[in-house]
Each structure stands twice: as C-alpha cells, then as structure tokens.
C-alpha cells in the first residue's frame with residue numbers, strides 16, 4: 029500500500045474537510061484541557077451506565093451525523109442543480125450518496141430514536157434503570173466505534189461507493205477494489221452488534237421492570253412501540269450480521285457467497301439485505317409513531333383514541349414488515365405469482381397504518397389542541413406522511429413499479445416517509461423531552477421558525493422529485509443532459525434542500541440560545557404531561573430516577589395521579605437504592621473493536637488479531653468482575669430530593 | 677372567510693391543472709407502445725384513488741385543527757373518549773376495499789406483462805439478447821445473426837422479446853416510453869416483452885446503479901417500419917464487420933464505448949446467462965487489473 033492510497037489526497041473538498049476536522053479536533057482538546065473537563069468527561073459520561081446520559085450521548089452523535097449526512101445531501105443536490113454540472117465527479121458522487129444513505133439510516137435515524145428510548149422508556153415504565161446497564165454502555169460504545177470507523181473512510185482509504193444497499197457483484201473485490209467497501213461492512217457490523225444488544229436490553233427492561241400495577245395494556249404508546257421495535261431488531265439484525273459477515277469473507281478471504289465466480293449468488297445478497305432492510309425501515313418508523321402518539325395526546329389534552337387498536341396495528345405492521353421484502357426487487361423477474369403476493373402484502377401494510385392515522389385524527393377531535401412546537405411537528409407529520417404513504421401504495425403495485433423502480437419517484441417516496449415520520453419525530457421528541465434532559469425548554473418562537481422553514485424546504489425539495497421520476501429520471505445518476513428536460517424541477521429541489529440546511533442552522537442556534545436564555549424549569553412536569561416520566565424532577569432526573577417507584581393503576585398513570593391529587597414524590601420514608609457502578613470496560617473494549625475493524629479494512633490481519641485478543645481479554649476480565657453495584661444511601665436520597673423540592 | 681375560501685379553491689384548481697398538464701408530457705405517462713400504455717393507465721388510475729385519500733385526510737385534519745384549537749370559546753372538549761369500535765371498523769374496512777380495488781388491475785397487469793401484448797401476440801416476436809457490461813449495452817439478434825453496441829433498432833407493431841443478462845454488475849434495461857424495466861443479472865436470464873407502436877427514437881438506459889460510468893450507460897432505440905427494419909438487417913448482414921472474440925473481450929473491460937455494428941454475435945462463444953465468469957476471465961486475457969480508484973496508478977490509465 030502506498031502512502032497516498034492511505035490518506036486521500038487530490039480533492040479540494042476532502043482537503044477542506046480534513047483541515048476542518050483537524051482544527052476542530054485540536055479545538056476540542058484545547059477546550060477540555062483549558063477548562064479541566066477531562067475527568068468530568070470520563071467520570072460523568074464516558075463510563076456512565078446511567079440510561080439518561082447514554083441517551084443524551086446517542087442524540088448528540090445523531091445530530092452530528094445529521095449534519096454530516098446533510099452536508100452530503102447538499103453536495104449531491106448542488107451537483108444535480110443543473111445539467112452537465114462538474115462540481116462532483118462520478119466517483120465522488122457515488123461515494124457521497126452511499127455514505128449519505130448509510131449514515132442517515134444507521135448512524136442518524138436509529139441512534140436518535142434509540143437515544144430517546146434510552147432517556148424515556150425506563151422513566152415511562154417507572155424503572156430505576158434498564159435491565160442490563162453495563163450492556164447499555166457497551167451498546168453505546170460499539171455504536172460509536174462503528175460510526176467512527178465508517179466516518180473516517182472518506183479521509184483514510186476512501187469511502188464505500190456501492191450504495192447503501194451494496195448490491196453484489198458491484199460491491200465485490202473485482203468491481204469495487206480498495207478498502208471503501210470494507211469500511212461499510214465493518215462499520216455496520218460493529219454498530220449492528222450494539223443495536224442488537226440494545227434490542228435485547230429494551231425488551232427485557234420492558235417485560236421485567238415495569239412499575240407495580242402497570243399491565244402491558246397500560247403502557248404508554250412510546251414504550252409499546254419500543255417493545256415491538258426491539259423485537260423486530262432481535263429478529264432482523266442477525267440476518268444483517270450473517271450477510272455482512274459473508275460479504276466480508278468474500279472480500280477478505282476469497283469465499284464465494286455472492287461473487288460472480290465459482291457459483292456465488294449475487295441475488296442472495298439482495299434477498300438477505302432486504303429481509304433485514306425492510307424491517308429496518310419499521311425500526312425507524314414505529315418509535316416515531318410512538319412519539320407522535322404521546323405528543324398528540326398530551327397537547328390535545330385527551331387520552332389516545334383507540335389505544336388497543338393502535339397497539340394491534342403496530343403488531344400487525346411488525347409482522348407484515350417481514351413479509352414484503354421482495355417489493356424492493358419486483359423487477360428481478362421472480363414471476364407473476366411471487367410479485368402478486370408481495371404486491372398484496374405490501375399494500376396490506378397501509379391498512380393498519382391507515383387505522384393509526386385516523387386514530388390520531390380522532391385523538392385531536394374534541395380535544396383542546398395547543399400548538400406548541402412538538403405538537404406542530406406531530407401535526408405536520410400527518411399530511412406529509414400520508415403523501416409518502418399513498419405513493420408507497422403506488423410503488424407496491426408491481427406492474428406500475430416496473431416504471432417507478434430506481435427512479436426519483438422512489439427517492440421522493442422514501443424521503444417523504446423517512447423525514448415526515450422519523451426525522452419529524454426526532455425533532456418533536458427532542459423538543460418535547462428536552463426539559464426532562466436539560467432542565468429548560470427550547471425557545472418556542474425560534475422553534476416555530478425552525479419548523480416552518482424546514483417543512484417548507486422539505487416539500488420544495490422532495491415534491492418535484494415525484495414528477496422527475498415520472499419523467500424518467502433514474503436515481504443515483506450524477507449528471508444529466510439539457511435534452512433530458514429535468515433542469516427546472518431539479519433546480520427547485522436543490523433550492524428546497526438549502527432551505528432545509530438553513531433550518532438546521534436555526535435549530536443549532538435555538539439550542540445555544542435556549543441554553544443561555546430560556547428560563548430554568550424546576551417542576552419536572554413541563555408540558556402538563558400524562559405519563560410517568562413527568563413525575564420525576566428535572567434536569568436529568570437523579571440517577572436512581574424515582575425516589576420511590578410509583579404504583580400504577582391505569583393508563584396515563586401520571587395524569588390519573590394528578591386528577592386524584594396524588595403527589596408521587598411525597599414520600600414518608602426513603603429507603604436505600606441499589607444502583608450499578610460506572611464502568612470503563614466497554615470503552616476499552618470499543619478501542620479494541622476499532623483495532624479489529626481498522627485492521628480488517630486494510631487487511632492488516634496482525635492488527636485484527638491484536639484487537640481480537642484485547643476483546644477476549646476484556647470479556648474474561650468482565651467474567652471475573654464481581655462488582656455488582658452499590659447502594660445509594662438514604663441521606664443522599666433525602667438530600668437530592670430536598671434540593672429538587674426546594675427548587676420548585 | 678368567503679374570500680379566503682374562494683382563493684383557496686382557485687389555488688386548488690391551479691395546482692390540479694398544473695399537475696394534469698404536467699402529466700401529459702412526462703415520459704412515463706407518454707407511452708408509445710401497449711406495455712407502457714397499460715402501465716401508464718395503472719399509474720393514472722392509482723393517482724386518482726390516492727388523491728381521494730389525501731383529500732379526505734387533509735380536509736379532516738384541517739377541520740379538526742380549526743374546530744378544536746385551544747381558544748376562549750372552546751366547545752365540545754371531551755377528554756375521556758376511549759375510542760369507537762364502530763369508527764375503527766369503518767376505517768379498517770374502507771382501506772381493505774381500496775386495497776382490493778387496486779390489487780385486481782395490478783395483478784391482471786402483472787400477469788399480462790409476462791407475455792407478448794395481446795393485440796400482436798399472433799406475430800412472431802423479434803428476439804433481442806440485451807447484455808449489460810460496465811458501462812455499455814450489447815444487443816444481439818440471434819435470428820438475424822447481427823449485433824449492435826449502444827443502440828437498438830426495432831420494428832414497430834411487433835412484440836420484442838428481450839432476453840436480459842449481464843456480464844458483470846446487475847443492471848436494469850429501461851425504455852420508459854415502451855414499458856417498465858427488468859434486471860440484467862450475470863449468470864441468469866430474465867425476459868421482458870416491449871413493443872413500439874409508432875416510428876420514432878426513444879431513450880433507453882440502465883436504471884440500476886452500476887458504478888462510475890452508470891449515468892452514461894444509455895442508448896437510443898429506433899423504431900422503424902417493418903420494411904425499413906428488414907432493409908437495415910440485410911445491410912448490416914452484408915456490410916458490417918464480423919465481431920471477433922478479441923474485440924469482444926476488449927468490450928468486457930469497464931469503460932464506455934461508442935455505437936458499433938457487427939454482422940455476427942457473441943452468442944457464438946458465450947452466453948452470459950449461463951457463464952457468469954466470462955468477463956472476469958476476459959480481463960485476464962486483456963491484462964486489465966482493477967485498482968483502488970483512489971490510487972494514482974488508476975488515474976494515469
């Protein structure tokens with residue numbers, strides 16, 4: 029390997045990125061050292077097993093990745109703004125749409141939602157923590173390591189360029205030489221392990237750690253969606269793990285699972301990928317539905333309409349999500365019977381989804397709707413998601429999909445679904461639970477600017493793309509000609525993308541502004557909430573969450589308490605609480621995982637072996653580690669609770 | 677209020693007419709053959725239904741938001757409604773019905789597209805083997821014994837039976853005005869019937885991402901009267917050079933190519949739908965070694 033194959037040179041855009049990464053890296057080190065924050069960072073965050081802090085870190089990184097994926101998007105849209113543009117060459121464009129897609133789904137949408145789940149779910153079910161706090165920290169670090177490994181590809185060795193779907197044989201050594209594709213395989217593999225662990229963790233937490241009296245059918249809707257999502261994760265992710273491992277073997281060790289030579293089966297990859305990939309879409313959509321359910325109910329001051337139907341719809345959706353994967357390749361020639369079957373199962377998903385839409389509408393019906401910023405996002409979700417949904421039904425009609433497949437019609441459809449559901453929900457959830465996490469609200473006025481500008485930009489960007497698709501513009505092209513006649517719509521679309529970029533800046537400004545100027549909240553119940561997370565104090569409830577675990581007798585437990593005049597924090601006598609200790613082991617293990625990943629990317633097997641030994645050493649160390657936590661003393665609880673009450 | 681409503685109506689009308697006028701000249705909705713026609717019909721049919729659903733949701737949402745927004749003279753607040761089985765059954769049944777209404781023509785069309793268009797099914801189809809190679813198209817006419825690169829001539833009013841395969845990455849043959857796409861995959865063969873009813877030149881391309889030269893992997897389809905087509909075939913058989921295996925192996929190396937015509941076909945020595953390795957072996961013969969695209973060596977080629 030030559031030096032200039034290792035560090036990517038010769039591209040001014042990448043050089044600019046390299047310089048800015050260097051500068052901000054040095055800046056961060058300087059700030060941490062200057063303010064003597066290293067120990068704080070280590071003790072309070074890196075080694076923390078507190079689910080709320082882990083959640084906040086997930087969200088922080090997700091926002092960072094939204095920025096990275098967004099820059100990618102803006103660069104692509106710039107390249108497509110006019111015919112025959114030469115801003116990005118083909119190779120660079122290909123790498124960018126690959127990293128954009130992968131980052132947005134794996135390293136932005138999923139961690140954002142997992143972050144919110146981490147913060148909220150234990151609180152909603154009245155638990156002190158998640159079932160496996162150590163594992164929770166480990167999940168977080170595997171995610172960060174996978175993310176980091178994937179992200180350095182564009183300055184070291186080169187980014188993957190086979191698309192986020194990485195279809196074989198295009199992604200094979202022969203057609204895709206160099207380390208880029210290895211980054212994709214190992215980055216996803218490592219972070220996938222963390223996701224799987226999170227799925228198990230959340231599932232056990234919800235099944236085993238609910239407050240006394242909380243039956244399954246009393247759980248808040250966000251907890252329900254988290255539960256179902258976790259089940260989908262546990263069923264779907266092993267498929268990805270195996271598929272990635274097989275492709276890694278093809279590339280590194282010359283096996284022939286998906287290759288062109290020696291009887292490899294490229295289409296097997298497509299099938300395995302989408303058997304994971306379609307449920308993945310629901311992994312990022314269902315929690316969003318949960319968030320909207322919470323917010324719509326809270327700000328309509330009404331209980332959720334048709335709670336049971338809502339639960340059964342998510343269950344139906346989760347089952348169906350495993351029965352539709354072929355709709356991603358109707359054009360593979362599977363025959364009329366197969367395509368008819370998958371056409372119908374796909375359309376069938378619209379039935380439970382429709383039920384949910386109407387139940388949300390009826391939740392607002394006869395309510396008292398206040399237009400706070402989280403509510404605005406939830407309201408905007410409905411029409412935008414419906415546009416994405418009905419075009420999804422159109423795509424499901426296989427005979428018509430032969431014309432839409434691989435075109436901008438599809439690009440528009442999935443952005444309508446992913447942004448209107450997932451991204452809107454991330455914003456809504458962030459704003460809604462922000463006071464729970466940080467002890468103050470985000471400024472509502474700036475938040476409304478952010479909302480209107482983003483939603484306008486979003487529609488300006490993606491609506492024209494339906495027509496581009498019908499006009500024959502395929503996805504993933506980096507250039508088109510004047511004679512294609514796609515200029516006007518593309519230009520509008522690019523303008524919309526930049527409007528969204530502007531909105532993002534407003535969000536960041538809002539975070540800064542609110543940190544400086546928003547009034548501090550002390551009640552813990554910032555929005556007149558209905559579920560248990562609002563029963564604790566903020567900012568960041570104490571690490572033990574509840575001084576005394578509440579008892580639940582109905583849905584919307586906290587609302588009921590407020591109605592009946594019960595104060596869950598009025599406790600006669602405190603008892604000591606058992607909590608897990610912080611741990612540095614997952615971080616150390618993460619570092620070894622990085623060695624494994626990086627070593628395998630460049631086929632430096634010695635480095636992989638060193639990392640592997642390190643990982644096993646950590647596991648061995650862990651199995652002889654008998655530290656099973658500590659007790660929070662009654663004095664400390666009294667002290668903390670007194671401070672929280674005085675603040676009120 | 678009335679004035680508002682009126683301008684809203686105008687806006688809706690404007691949007692709709694803009695939308696419909698746009699439909700007229702959008703490639704996919706401007707079909708030139710029976711296959712694309714049946715697909716365009718299906719698309720328009722579904723758009724109609726979808727607009728209906730969108731309209732219902734939008735109107736309901738607007739009414740609810742206006743009526744139940746928090747305000748001083750708020751009426752009808754009922755916080756404890758649990759749900760309504762009657763309503764829920766209604767909005768489960770209606771989508772079920774819509775799905776059925778959409779499924780029937782969809783499935784009929786899916787089956788229809790597997791065969792030659794009904795109107796011309798009595799005619800012998802023209803068989804064309806379409807092979808995708810990074811980043812070009814190779815079309816062989818086995819019955820005529822001729823082969824073209826990066827362009828395609830076909831007769832009108834006769835079904836064209838495409839036998840699709842690929843020498844390397846997976847591609848998709850797509851000629852939107854003649855009908856939807858299907859994948860080209862190495863080591864397998866898929867079939868696609870298309871047909872042109874009008875003489876003309878139509879844009880065709882690869883719709884499935886295949887790497888660097890993907891955007892340029894396009895070709896023109898020229899639909900000729902049967903007589904003109906026959907003349908062209910005859911001329912080609914007489915005048916065009918023969919395709920040698922050496923020349924063919926050169927085409928296997930990734931890269932773009934201009935239009936070419938030959939009086940023999942590569943099917944004489946390879947069928948990519950049964951031999952997935954041919955292209956990679958040809959690289960060896962041509963001395964082509966794939967390199968990391970970020971290395972300097974690659975750029976100097």
Ligand code: HEM
Nearest residue numbers: 101104105125126129132133137191192446503504505525
């Ligand atoms: C916020 C503004 C966004 C803009 C302007 C944008 C723009 C784009 C563009 C231009 C493409 C490439 C289309 C092509 O060349 O085929 C693309 C692809 C994609 N985007 Fe986005 N996007 C945005 C947000 C998102 C979000 C939030 C997600 C997911 C949660 C997402 C997921 C994807 C995926 C999966 C692809 C496909 C990548 C591939 O073909 O391999 N995007 N986007």
Ligand SMILES: [Cu+2]
Nearest residue numbers: 306353355356
């Ligand atoms: Cu899918």
Ligand SMILES: [Cu+2]
Nearest residue numbers: 295360861864
């Ligand atoms: Cu195949």
